Amino acid sequence: MTAPAPDNGPPPRLSVRDISKSFGHVKALTNVSFDVMPGEVVGLLGDNGAGKSTLIKTLCGVHKPDTGGFVWEGEEVIFESPRHAMATGISVVYQDLAVIPILSIYRNIFLGRESEVCRKVAGISFMMKEKAKEIAADALSGLGIHVPDVESPVAVLSGGERQSISLARAVYFQHQLLILDEPTAALSLKETAKVLGYVDEARRKGASVIIITHNLSHAWQVSDRFVVLYHGGVADTVRKDEVDLDDLADLINTGRRNGERGVEEEAAA
Amino acid sequence: MADTGVPVEERHPSTAAAAARERFGWRLFARPESGVIMAAVVIFLFFAIFAPRFLSVNVMSNILLLSAELGIVAVGVTMLMVSGEFDLSVGSVLGLGAGMVVVWLNAGWPVPLAILVALAVAAGIGTLNGLLVTRMQIHSLIVTLGGLMFYRAAVLAITGGFPIRLGEDYPFLELFNFWWGPIPGTFLWFVGFIVLFTIIITSTRFGNWVYASGGGREAANEMGVPVSRVKVLCFACASMLAASAGIIQMSRLNSVDALRGTALELEAVLAVVVGGALLTGGRGSIVGAALGVIMVSMIKQGLILMGIPAFWFKAGIGVVLILAAYINHRVQQATLQ
Ligand SMILES: Nc1ncnc2c1ncn2[C@@H]1O[C@H](COP(=O)(O)OP(=O)(O)OP(=O)(O)O)[C@@H](O)[C@H]1O
Ligand SMILES: [Mg+2]
Numbered sequence: 001m002t003a004p005a006p007d008n009g010p011p012p013r014l015s016v017r018d019i020s021k022s023f024g025h026v027k028a029l030t031n032v033s034f035d036v037m038p039g040e041v042v043g044l045l046g047d048n049g050a051g052k053s054t055l056i057k058t059l060c061g062v063h064k065p066d067t068g069g070f071v072w073e074g075e076e077v078i079f080e081s082p083r084h085a086m087a088t089g090i091s092v093v094y095q096d097l098a099v100i101p102i103l104s105i106y107r108n109i110f111l112g113r114e115s116e117v118c119r120k121v122a123g124i125s126f127m128m129k130e131k132a133k134e135i136a137a138d139a140l141s142g143l144g145i146h147v148p149d150v151e152s153p154v155a156v157l158s159g160g161e162r163q164s165i166s167l168a169r170a171v172y173f174q175h176q177l178l179i180l181d182e183p184t185a186a187l188s189l190k191e192t193a194k195v196l197g198y199v200d201e202a203r204r205k206g207a208s209v210i211i212i213t214h215n216l217s218h219a220w221q222v223s224d225r226f227v228v229l230y231h232g233g234v235a236d237t238v239r240k241d242e243v244d245l246d247d248l249a250d251l252i253n254t255g256r257r258n259g260e261r262g263v264e265e266e267a268a269a
Numbered sequence: 270m271a272d273t274g275v276p277v278e279e280r281h282p283s284t285a286a287a288a289a290r291e292r293f294g295w296r297l298f299a300r301p302e303s304g305v306i307m308a309a310v311v312i313f314l315f316f317a318i319f320a321p322r323f324l325s326v327n328v329m330s331n332i333l334l335l336s337a338e339l340g341i342v343a344v345g346v347t348m349l350m351v352s353g354e355f356d357l358s359v360g361s362v363l364g365l366g367a368g369m370v371v372v373w374l375n376a377g378w379p380v381p382l383a384i385l386v387a388l389a390v391a392a393g394i395g396t397l398n399g400l401l402v403t404r405m406q407i408h409s410l411i412v413t414l415g416g417l418m419f420y421r422a423a424v425l426a427i428t429g430g431f432p433i434r435l436g437e438d439y440p441f442l443e444l445f446n447f448w449w450g451p452i453p454g455t456f457l458w459f460v461g462f463i464v465l466f467t468i469i470i471t472s473t474r475f476g477n478w479v480y481a482s483g484g485g486r487e488a489a490n491e492m493g494v495p496v497s498r499v500k501v502l503c504f505a506c507a508s509m510l511a512a513s514a515g516i517i518q519m520s521r522l523n524s525v526d527a528l529r530g531t532a533l534e535l536e537a538v539l540a541v542v543v544g545g546a547l548l549t550g551g552r553g554s555i556v557g558a559a560l561g562v563i564m565v566s567m568i569k570q571g572l573i574l575m576g577i578p579a580f581w582f583k584a585g586i587g588v589v590l591i592l593a594a595y596i597n598h599r600v601q602q603a604t605l606q
Contacts, residue, residue, distance in 0.1 A: 062491055083493035098492050100485035102551040111481055112493030114474040125474035 011074045013038045013208045014059075014177060018068035021051075021058050027232055028054040031068070034227045034237050036177065041199060041209040043223030045216075045252050050229040052212045053095050056179050060085035060092050073176075086112060091175035093183045095212075097166040101155035105147055106136035108154050109169045116173070139172040140165075144194060159186040171198050178202050180211045184218060196222050216245055230255035301545025302557035304596045308543070308589070309564045316571035323574055330451045335566035337455035338363075338514045339536055340559055343544075344462045345510030346537045347558040348470060352503040353483035353550025354402060354409040358394070358416030359511035359537060363530030364424040366391055366512025367519035371433050380441040384516055388509055394420065395508030399501030409504075417534065425527045432526035435519075445520035455517050459559070462510065467555045479503060483550025539586065540565055543593040547601065564589075 012035035021029040029051045036042050046052050057063050059070065061079035070077050072088060079085040085092075092098075099108050110117060110132050117132040118125040136150045145164045147157065154162055163186045170178060180199070184192040199222045202209050213219050219226070226243070228235040228251040235255040238247075247257045316323040342359050349356050366387050373383040394416070401412045447454035470476040481489035482496045490496045511530075519525055540561035546553025565586060572582050 057491075081493070081495070082491055083495060086493045092491070094488075094491050096488070096491075098485075098488040100481055100488050100551065102484040102547075103480055107477055107480070110477070111489065114477050118474050126472055127474055127477060129472065 010038055012036060012071070013040075013073055015071040016055075016059065016068075017071060019055065019058055019065045019070075020067045021054055021063060021065050029058065029065075030233045032229070032232075032234050033068075034234060036208045036210060038176075038208055039203055039206050040225065041203050041211060041223045043219035043226045044210050044212045044229065045219060045226055045248060046229035046235075047252055050252075051232040052229055053181055055229065056092065056181055056210065056212070057094075060090050060179065083112065089174070089176035090179065091170040091173060091177070092179045093163075093166050093170045093181060095181040095185075097162055099154045099162050099166055102153055104151045105140075105154055105157075105165060106133045106150040108165060109136045109139065109150075109172075111169075113169075113173055140168055143168050143171070143198075160188060160191060163187060164191065167195060167198070171202065175202075176207055178207055178209045180209065180213075182212055182214065184213060184215065192218065216248055219248075220245060226251075228252055228255075301552055301554040301597075302560065303545070304593060304600060305544045305557050305560045305564065308593065309560050309567070312564055312567050312571070316567060316574070320571045320574040323571055326451045328570060328574065330453060332563065332566045332570050333456040334453045335569060336559075336562045337453060337459040338518045339533060339540065339565070340459040340562040341462050341514040341517065342511050342533060343537045343540045343558045343562050344459075344466050344555055345507035346534075347541045347544070347546055347553050347555050348466060348479060349503045349507045350538075350541055350546045350548065351470065351483050351550060351553040352479045352500050353486065354500055354503065355413060355538070355548075356395075356398065356416075356504065356507045356511075357410065357413040357534045358398065358420055359507060360530040360533035360535075361417050361420035361424065362391055362394055362508050362511040363515035363518070363533060364525070364527070365394075365420045365427075366515035367525040367529055368424045368427050368433075368515075368527075370516050370519055371435060371525040372427050374439065375433070375436045380439050387512055387516060391508040391512035392505045395505035396501055398508065399497075399504035402504070403497035403500050421531075424525075424529070428525060428527045430527050432524055434524040438523075442520040445517045455521060458513075458517055462513075463555055463559050466506075470555060475499070475502075480551055483552075485551070536565060539590050542597070543590060545597055547597065552601070561593075 014036045016032055016034050019029055019032045020027075032051075032055060034042070044052050044055070054063065058065050059079070061081045061084055064078070070079070077088070079088070079090075082092075098111075100111070103111075106129075110127070114127055115125065117128050117135065119128055120126075133150050140147060140150070143164075145161075145168055147161065147165075154165060157165065163183065167180070167183055170180070178199075180195075183195050187195065196218060199209050199211060209222075211219065211222060220240070223240060225237065225239050226248060227237050228248065230251070235251050236257070238251075243257070250257050322328055342363060346356060346359060369387040369390060370383045373386070374380060398409070398412050398416060401407050402409045445454060445458065449457060470479055478489070478494045478496075478499045481492075481494050482499045486496055515530060518529070541553065541558040542548065542561075543564065544554060544557030544559070544561035546558065568585055568589070569582055572579070572585065
């Protein structure tokens, strides 16, 4: 099911191996496997409830997988916590954005990455707040995001602006794998174009990207390969040149391409 | 601002200076302490005018003395409330801290050892509270209500229910029980804790984590904040500060009794909320809580001076609490929406 790495090519940046995850009776993921190569953009597609967000949360240490594991640049790992995944080089824009409305914009930007602006005195990490504000303002304006004041709480921002903050924070800090869970859901056309631009840029810099979106034309525009989830299992993993948009829509809706057997029938066979 | 039907941009020619001024005003208003500062000033002026001798050095000293011990407890309760949790056991832990030290000193332990061990026990109690809340997912109100009863029983057990006096004078305890002119040493300890914990909560990475854990547990966790560890540490701080307050109070009174610290947890919560903290976490200020404590002491002292029966103190404080919570809520809505 997994696209085999080309001979003599570099090892995958990340291999997802046989991941299963249940919540009580709900089987959210069953034996999910796929690879992400360095510099590759993978479109992770699937209907509502297919398990996409659960998969990435398992990947970055929010949930522990029931079975299976991950291989990061050739080494087996289970990410024990989001902190661990972050330190390894994974940057995530969560579907829920993971911003804290009551906190200021700059504190949200450095959330979990305080060490970037900390000075250690007697073993205690002091945040250099002025520097943090400066960097936050620079990072935002560098990405063409305009907020009145990095000290205002995120709560005063619009939904789209919050999404931009969440995104800015993910792309600004060093990463080898960028995961975007519906990063454009609340964005205007112009902002969406920007996000797709970041994806291209991340790839140019050699980072890998997993992007989740319900907008097939966006997915098509930036992805090299697609992994389609259907009822918690991988329906198919396809390169862009192997399929067209209709095939993808069929895969998402029915778990199979026209004229093929679906995952469930295959499992039954 | 009246609605003139003119778009906002045209009403305010958007010069940088105007924007900056507006932002400055907004920030001032948005500070959690803003409400309690105004309230404290109003109450101070009220008693200055209506309570005889309120402005005397004696009365001021007494207010500082009354504030210190409750205040030290409130510092810990603030940290914990910002992290999104409660501690109802601080009153009992205060009594237990004092009780342990008195009993051990009378048994001949060296003073520093008795204090260190008592603080370690308190740290253990806080850690246990934190683990029960984060691991077992029992609400902190329940866990610490259990703690309130349990540790009160422990105080009764070690004191046998009777007041116990220190058998001799210990010079070491003068570290906590001294006067600097009209200012009680206990108040200086209180100020020390205010400064220390204000720096921790506003300027360190850990402080950022405390606010984040209370402001959005899920989001903080997703962004790599070790939320459970942060909360456990806050519980440990709250218990240790409560025990410290107990030890400081014991040094002043040279004794302990089984009821020491009773109902203090509620006064602490009251001061912290009046000081601008949100019960739901993510917002709060130690300086605000300290002002809340001083306000409570001013009311206690002022009513006595005016010859008003003590039960009115409770009535007055109750009204102040509800008013403060309402104002905080409105400020919160105004600044966040
Ligand atoms: N924390 C949880 N507890 C219980 N069930 C969960 C939890 N998280 C997800 N689920 C269930 O797992 C399944 C997959 O959910 P998931 O959020 O991964 O879907 P998704 O593919 O991201 O959908 P969407 O496109 O709507 O975001 C759903 O049935 C959901 O109800
Ligand atoms: Mg999702």
